[in-house]
Amino acid sequence: MTELLTAARMRAIEQAAMDSGAVTGLELMERAGRGVVEAVFAQWPDLAAAPRRALVLCGPGNNGGDGFVIARLLYGWGWAVEVCLYGDPEKLPPDARANHDRWCALGPVTVHAIDSAPPQDDSLAVPERVDLLVDALFGTGLGRPFTGPFTVFAAPAVRAQLRADATRAVAVDLPSGLCSDSGRILGTALPADLTVTFHACKCGHWLGDGPALCGKTVVAGIGLDRTPPARAEDGVHAVGAPAARALAKGAEDHKYGHGHALVLSGPMGRSGAARLAARGALRVGAGLVTVGAPGAAMMECATQLTAIMLRRCDGAEGLAAALEDARLTTLCLGPGLGIGAETRALVATALAAGRATVLDADALSAFAEAPDALFRDLHPHTVLTPHGGEFARLFPDIAEKLAAPATRGPAYSKVDATRAAAARAGCTVHYKGPDTVIASPDGRCAINAAAYARAAPWLATAGSGDVLAGMITGLLARGLPPQEAAETGAWLHVEAARAFGPGLIAEDLPEMLPQVIRALDTP
Secondary structure, eight states, rough: EEEEEHHHHHHHHHHHHHTSSSSHHHHHHHHHHHHHHHHHHHOOOOGGOOOOOOEEEEEESSSHHHHHHHHHHHHHHHEEEEEEEEEEEGGHHHHHHHHHHHHHTTOOOOEOOOOOOOOOSSSGGGOOOOOOOESSSSOTTOOOOOGGGGGGGHHHHHHHHHHHHTTTEEESSSTBBOOOOOBBBBSSOOOOEEEESSSOHHHHSSSSSSHHHHEEEEEOOOOOOOOOOOOOTEEEEEOOOOOOOGGOOOTTTOGGGGGGEEEEEOSSSSOHHHHHHHHHHHHTSSEEEEEOOGGGHHHHHHOOOSSSSEEOOOHHHHHHTTTTTTTTOEEEEEETTOOSSHHHHHHHHHHHTEEEEEEEEEHHHHTTTTHHHHHOOOOTTTEEEHHHHHHHHHSSSEEEEEEEESSOOOOOOOEEEEHHHHHHHSEEEOOSEEEEEEEESSEEEEEEOOOGGGOOOGSSSHHHHHHHHHHHHHHTTTOOOHHHHHHEEEEHHHHHHHHOOOOOOOOHHHHHHHHHHTTTTTT
């Protein structure tokens, strides 16, 4: 399990290491600067051949101190280095000031006042052609919108000039202007081709605008080997590959040992979403899956289903009758179900049974006018799987807070919003998107980002969310707790899309699961 850090958490880790006497701030700064240079040469081996030119932009805090170390190391490599400081040298933190003075023994620093404005003419910001632009202006500690002279490097004309010059841009810890906790832009942000962060990724690398601004993100170790554990309710982790044993089946197992999932279908002409969900549940390993369809949709479903069973289920009374079978362990409601009073009655009946339940799509939108009517029936074995629109309908005040412009850091984040929603709902909330966030009422939280090397743009296709709901349902049927089922489903969903690639349609996702799950056994 890989922890993702907030700015406060990273400061606490560094401070604990320094308080223990294991390392000094100067040593951490030296390691950070060296880590950036090594990462740059690893990413772009051609830059290791001197002579080259660099422009290093240093900020008024310790991120700027890292920049001075980078400048010194590149100079020692034979580079021509120009250094600019945004702030007052006399007000630099002690470690940053020490590295400022070390650089000044080698070359000059051009100082720009912290309150100076950007040049009126963008071209004034473009220096003589440089091979590497180092953004060491603001890292994890940015608490206010990024303004001033160096915001001009985000201007389209300047970006175009840098691209034309083949200038590579590296961000130290985070692109300046990006909130480290939320991935939201504070004022203006400087895009990077490579971002080198320290010890561990920050939440902002994975959320919101983070992946687009960071380019490629790599982690440089700086010797913080002993990390004090975070409280479960405070920590955030990146969803990783599940253990193969979590999805395995034993030689003595039987089908009922892996649960029986019931997926409710909408009316004739709208049963496809339920059938997609049912296929996802079966392929992820549920022992049995049944589609519960109204009478008018029975023939439509029967012509499409083979291994998936079919049962007539008309309205809430029909569902109540089906639930008399105690072998039905898990329910999925929402895909293609409709948003009227009948859906609300079906949800109430399902939740009253107290069994593991996934509520998706229409099962959420049906309560848009009265979300409290849903919240009072939810129980801890429920997983809600809203996308952004559905989330806003259920949690309008939380969504409004998330959508408000970010004016200071740490900005309100999708992590904050999903945790608040889970606490209100009293169950696990799986807030979908390229930066999916999954949270439980006790504060446990995970991010499953389809970004960087795990980007899966092919998931933007009709029905992919229905398959995801079915996969989580199948994992619940197999006995995984709600948070684990939601995390595992999210990871498998992305990997199935990546395994198929371009041309993906929703029907392809379940069929890729055997390949993805089989690969978990590969060392």
